Amino acid sequence: MTKIGIIVGSTRPGRRGRAVAEWVASVAAQERPTDDFDIIDLADFALPLLDETHPAASGLYGNAHTTRWAEAIARYDGFVFVTPEYNHSIPGALKNALDFIYAEWNNKAAGIVGYGLHGATRAAEHLRLILAELKVPAVRTQVALSLHHDFTFTAPTEPGDVTPGPHQHQTLTALLDDVIIWSRALQPVREGVLA
Template structure:
């Protein structure tokens, strides 16, 4: 199958590991939206399933192979994907420590691949997603313009401690952004897949 015809493989990464996390609600909703499409194959990756140590390597894996077996397993897992959807919680105006640590434990596996995000909280994790975009640029990633922000009254409608309503209650408010974000993710995934394949072919021919 040619690169142009291949479906991008997308990982949906849950970026919170707290026992009391809310992340599963938006994660499962976004997974459902992605799985309903015919232009991508999506798989859920939960950071709880990777016992990544706090980053303590000699240097980034861009320069030195990681010594942690779990970090290597994480890198090998990421390498099989063409793009990413991050589920983002906002802690004190930024992303979670667990997500930042997971980002730091890989490098080339993120490079030249696109990502989008679904964030939640009082301001829809807008500040955390902006920080994620800055990190992604440093990792040579491509951010979509659109993201899904569950904030304000929508967030408090579905948050268990307040409204405790099912996410379907606010679904119509989220669908336009989700559709645009996934459309952009697929476009960039196909573009970067083709570019990476071209680079690999030139390297082999050299």
């Protein structure tokens, strides 16, 4: 069984990310029932701005919140990042969470589900560059949810419902398949066993 973490990349009050992550988890449960998918909500970790003395690559974590975060991420074989687009990039909370740790990310595949006015495509491009530095290969397939077409709103300040069209379901299924395949393929690398 492959274990995949669905990371909610925004901590902003009123965010739509949690609802998007729940949609991802629902499709994953339906399409990939033999694999294990968990939602990892950054808001549940309340990470401060990076406050570690040593660089993350050293693995010398001095704070309890860093150790808790590292242990949570270490359990997974791969990830699906759910991110909005803030000013052409990812939220600061997501960048901060990525920067806190290093080895726990290495050699695990990732997929990106973006949402925003333009599907968070620019944020996804920035995220791909960051993930590459962390030795996280991001799969090509990407979901880009439009606030205009894939959500319904009851009021401008309410998160609204996620209502993706059938093509989004198909794209997400392909993304999940890719993440599973690559996560399994990278297992020998994570275990330090090279053929």
